[in-house]
Amino acid sequence: MTIENLARAEIVAMKPYSSARKEAPGKGILLNANEAPWSLLESAMALNRYPDPQPERLVQRLAALYGTEPQNVLVTRGSDEGIDLLTRVFCRAGQDAILQTPPAFGMYRIAAQTQGASVVSVPRDSKTFTLDEAGVLDALKDDPRIKLVYLTSPSNPTGDVVTSAFLDSVLETAEGRALVVVDEAYAEFSNHPSFVPAVGKNEHLVVLRTLSKAWASAGLRCGTVIAQPSVISLLRRIIAPYPLPSPVVSLALAMLDEGVIEKQGDLLRQLRHNKGILLGMLEARSFVRGVVPGEANFVLIRVDDAEALLGFCARRDVILRGFPADPALQNCIRISVGSTDDLAQLKAAFDAWEKRL
Numbered sequence: 001m002t003i004e005n006l007a008r009a010e011i012v013a014m015k016p017y018s019s020a021r022k023e024a025p026g027k028g029i030l031l032n033a034n035e036a037p038w039s040l041l042e043s044a045m046a047l048n049r050y051p052d053p054q055p056e057r058l059v060q061r062l063a064a065l066y067g068t069e070p071q072n073v074l075v076t077r078g079s080d081e082g083i084d085l086l087t088r089v090f091c092r093a094g095q096d097a098i099l100q101t102p103p104a105f106g107m108y109r110i111a112a113q114t115q116g117a118s119v120v121s122v123p124r125d126s127k128t129f130t131l132d133e134a135g136v137l138d139a140l141k142d143d144p145r146i147k148l149v150y151l152t153s154p155s156n157p158t159g160d161v162v163t164s165a166f167l168d169s170v171l172e173t174a175e176g177r178a179l180v181v182v183d184e185a186y187a188e189f190s191n192h193p194s195f196v197p198a199v200g201k202n203e204h205l206v207v208l209r210t211l212s213k214a215w216a217s218a219g220l221r222c223g224t225v226i227a228q229p230s231v232i233s234l235l236r237r238i239i240a241p242y243p244l245p246s247p248v249v250s251l252a253l254a255m256l257d258e259g260v261i262e263k264q265g266d267l268l269r270q271l272r273h274n275k276g277i278l279l280g281m282l283e284a285r286s287f288v289r290g291v292v293p294g295e296a297n298f299v300l301i302r303v304d305d306a307e308a309l310l311g312f313c314a315r316r317d318v319i320l321r322g323f324p325a326d327p328a329l330q331n332c333i334r335i336s337v338g339s340t341d342d343l344a345q346l347k348a349a350f351d352a353w354e355k356r357l
C-alpha cells in the first residue's frame, strides 16, 4: 500500500495547475505571467513579480531549523493551511474521517467538516484530560474511514506531550490505513524532543511546525509541513499557486537570521520564567479549582464561573480564552504567558475578583 492509495483518487489523477513562476523560475525577460514590468514601491523592488511558490532559501532554512531535508518540507500559510491541505488530499467527502482527541485544537474539526469528512472523537479524561491511548488505537483499528489521526504535542489547550512509545503504536496501527499528524505548534516550549527525526523512517508520519508561537511571528503566517516527499508532492498538487507573499518570505528569512535566533532564545527563557510567575500567581487562589500547567506557553485553569471571570477581566482590558461552546471545557480558562507587565495586570484583575467573592 503506497501513500497515494490513501489519498483521494481524483487528486492523484488530476493534472495540477502549473504556474508561470513554476515553469520559469524568475530569470530572463519575464513576459510570461502578465505581471507589470516594475514595482510602484521602491521599498519592495520585486513586488510586481509573482513570488516563488516554495522559495528555495526559505525551504532550506526551515529544513535546517527543524532538522530535516528540504525535500521533506512544504512551507504553508501557517499550520492552519497544512491542516486544510492534508484534509482535502486525504479525506473524501461523505466517506472518510479524521480522528481527534478533544479537547483539541479546533481547526482539525473545522477542516474536516468543511471538506464533508466525519470527525471521530476519542475524548480525554474529563477531570485530568489524560489522553485515552487505548481508545485511540481501538478507534483506528475499528474504523476504516479514519484517514488522518491528529496528535498534538504539546497539546492545545491541555499542554501535555505525546510519548514516543504511544506514537510508535499509533504508527504501527496506522500503517496502510491513515496518516498520523503530530502537530508541534508549541514544541519549542517543551523539553520533549521533536518527532521530526522519525519522519525519515515513516512515510505515514507528518509533523506540523510553525513560526507563529515560539518565533513570535503569528502575523507572518508561516508554517511548515514535514513529511516524506510522497506526501509533500500530493499536498503540492492542491496548494495555491503562490501561497507565500514576497514580503512574508523576506521577513521569514530575516527572522531566521543568526541575530534573531539569539533573541528567540531570550524570548523562550523569558517566557519560561514568566510561566513560573503565572503559576505562582495562581497558587492559593480561592476561585481556582484546578491548574493544568502543561509544557506550552499557556496554562489551563478551572474556576467556579468562567463566564463571569472572563467578563470581569475583559472589563479591565485583560482578555483570556474561555470555551463556552465546549462541554469538556466548562468553566475552563486558558491563559497565555505574556510579558511581566501583562501578568501584573492579570494579577491585579485576579486580586480584585478575589476581593469581590
Ligand SMILES: Cc1ncc(COP(=O)(O)O)c(C=O)c1O
Pocket (backbone or CB within 6 Å): 077, 078, 079, 080, 081, 105, 152, 155, 156, 183, 185, 209, 210, 211, 212, 218, 222, 223
Ligand atoms: C495546536 C495548534 N496547531 C496549529 C495552530 C495554528 O498555527 P498557525 O498560526 O501556524 O496557523 C494553533 C494555533 O493556535 C494551535 O494551537
